[in-house]
Amino acid sequence: MPLSLxxxxxxxxxxxxTDFKALGEEGSRVITHAEGVYIHDAEGHRILDGMAGLxxxxxxxxxxxxxxxxxxxxxxxxxxxTFFKTTHPPVVGLAAKLCQLAPxxxxxxxxxxxxxxxxxxxLRMVRRYWALKGKPWKQWIIxxxxxxxxxxVAGVSLGGISLMHEQGGPGVPCITxxxxxxxxxxxxxxxxxxxxxxxxxxxxxxxxxxxxxxxxAFIAExxxxxxxxxxxxxxxxxxxxxxxARYDILLVVDEVICGFGRLGEWFGSDLYDxxxxxxxxxxxxxxxxxxxxxxxxxxxxxxxxxxxxxxxFHGFTYSGHPVCAAVALKNLEIMEEECVVExxxxxxxxxxxxxxxxxxxxxxxxxxxxxxxxxALELVDPATGGRFDRALAVGxxxxxxxxxxxxxxxxxxxxxxISPPLVITREQIDELVxxxxxxxxxxxRRLSLPFACIP
Ligand code: PMP
Numbered sequence: 001m002p003l004s005l006x007x008x009x010x011x012x013x014x015x016x017x018t019d020f021k022a023l024g025e026e027g028s029r030v031i032t033h034a035e036g037v038y039i040h041d042a043e044g045h046r047i048l049d050g051m052a053g054l055x056x057x058x059x060x061x062x063x064x065x066x067x068x069x070x071x072x073x074x075x076x077x078x079x080x081x082t083f084f085k086t087t088h089p090p091v092v093g094l095a096a097k098l099c100q101l102a103p104x105x106x107x108x109x110x111x112x113x114x115x116x117x118x119x120x121x122x123l124r125m126v127r128r129y130w131a132l133k134g135k136p137w138k139q140w141i142i143x144x145x146x147x148x149x150x151x152x153v154a155g156v157s158l159g160g161i162s163l164m165h166e167q168g169g170p171g172v173p174c175i176t177x178x179x180x181x182x183x184x185x186x187x188x189x190x191x192x193x194x195x196x197x198x199x200x201x202x203x204x205x206x207x208x209x210x211x212x213x214x215x216x217a218f219i220a221e222x223x224x225x226x227x228x229x230x231x232x233x234x235x236x237x238x239x240x241x242x243x244x245a246r247y248d249i250l251l252v253v254d255e256v257i258c259g260f261g262r263l264g265e266w267f268g269s270d271l272y273d274x275x276x277x278x279x280x281x282x283x284x285x286x287x288x289x290x291x292x293x294x295x296x297x298x299x300x301x302x303x304x305x306x307x308x309x310x311x312x313f314h315g316f317t318y319s320g321h322p323v324c325a326a327v328a329l330k331n332l333e334i335m336e337e338e339c340v341v342e343x344x345x346x347x348x349x350x351x352x353x354x355x356x357x358x359x360x361x362x363x364x365x366x367x368x369x370x371x372x373x374x375x376a377l378e379l380v381d382p383a384t385g386g387r388f389d390r391a392l393a394v395g396x397x398x399x400x401x402x403x404x405x406x407x408x409x410x411x412x413x414x415x416x417x418i419s420p421p422l423v424i425t426r427e428q429i430d431e432l433v434x435x436x437x438x439x440x441x442x443x444x445r446r447l448s449l450p451f452a453c454i455p
Contacts, residue, residue, distance in 0.1 A: 034061035037421045037428055050408045050418040050432055055257045056288025060421040066289045066327050073326035082320040090326035097332050101266050108302040111294045113318040115256035115282035116150025118293040122252050122278050123154045124314050126217045129301050132308045138216040139174045146180050148226035149254055158219055178202045181232035184367045184378050196233030200240045207247050217250035222268025225257030228415040229376035231369055237272040250277040260284030261422050263372035264345030277301050287331045292324035340422050344372050351426050355433045362440045379414040402439035
């Protein structure tokens with residue numbers, strides 16, 4: 001059962017992505033402090049944070065250097081706007097560092113306060129770019145079904161989560177969604193590579209249906225994170241790149257989750273050899289210690305906006321917040337000093353892949369996959385090998401059980417996701433896998449499945 005602090009937050013605090021009525025009845029878990037890869041709740045439980053907060057806390061909790069960077073900057077200049085052609089050292093330093101780490105053709109960054117704001121910025125930059133190029137008819141943006149790009153109206157519109165569309169009413173016009181390269185869910189009747197080609201072909205079909213001159217951009221994550229840690233077949237990205245090049249369509253690679261080491265490279269784009277025109281970033285940029293996001297802009301778009309654009313009427317009060325920028329810069333410096341990305345690529349990622357794959361022998365698990373330090377388990381009904389009846393909400397059950405066992409796993413439908421801090425050790429990966437298995441066993445027991453005879 002979730003822990004609760006009676007009345008403390010029930011009355012006032014509406015949580016994101018939460019059934020408000022259930023929240024009122026059950027209360028919330030109260031997290032009081034954290035250290036390394038562990039969070040602690042108000043009732044004294046220590047829980048391994050298998051989700052790094054919400055794909056954020058890459059350097060783990062309790063990093064004194066980040067606290068010091070914030071404190072120092074807070075004392076020196078807590079806030080000043082970047083609206084009046086003004087700037088400050090941490091933002092200048094962060095911009096330079098980001099452009100050094102990003103793919104070579106990305107030499108500009110526009111700062112925002114979050115990933116959602118970054119995607120709003122993307123939308124406006126794409127439209128502005130084509131208008132400046134004298135092709136205002138290039139209006140359509142293609143996203144993917146089940147994709148997530150934020151919770152603002154633009155973010156929801158770019159994303160393809162149908163429930164979000166239904167609940168929010170009409171979104172931004174001229175955005176459409178194509179099938180995602182989700183082999184386990186949608187492609188098991190084909191070889192993965194054939195399925196990857198089919199998903200890329202679906203993009204081309206949509207382009208032709210809309211009119212080959214009318215598509216402005218395609219937006220996707222390298223590996224779809226919030227949708228269920230969906231690793232595309234090898235054939236997918238090369239085929240997509242070809243399609244986009246054929247119709248001169250901008251590529252927007254949402255690196256909000258995949259960026260900053262999650263997949264064992266600085267950016268997921270590096271892993272798949274992508275050449276993005278725009279790259280929204282957030283989350284791991286500051287290891288989640290303070291809210292900051294941005295859009296890395298490739299030369300093609302930047303040169304046009306700079307040379308031909310005049311004033312760009314767009315910006316946020318917290319675009320380039322000095323304290324957030326100071327923390328983000330320190331975060332990236334520590335990641336470099338401690339070779340965090342290389343360790344994920346060469347050691348921790350392969351080790352997780354080995355250990356996580358062992359869970360595939362569990363009767364509830366239809367597939368166990370991982371890449372870098374992102375992993376997923378597909379829960380299936382052992383009687384049929386197919387999905388459970390959705391009404392059973394097995395994923396939610398497993399998530400809550402897992403929390404009680406001492407591990408944060410996220411559920412998206414019946415897909416369980418992990419994305420632990422990048423500073424996790426091999427021993428802690430062992431612990432994570434053990435706890436995940438306990439959660440699976442307990443879930444099976446609660447479902448009264450016949451094989452659940454584990455003592
Ligand atoms: N893009 C992706 C891929 C995300 O996962 C998220 C957040 N989960 C966002 C954008 C939105 O970021 P934020 O919550 O910081 O607005």
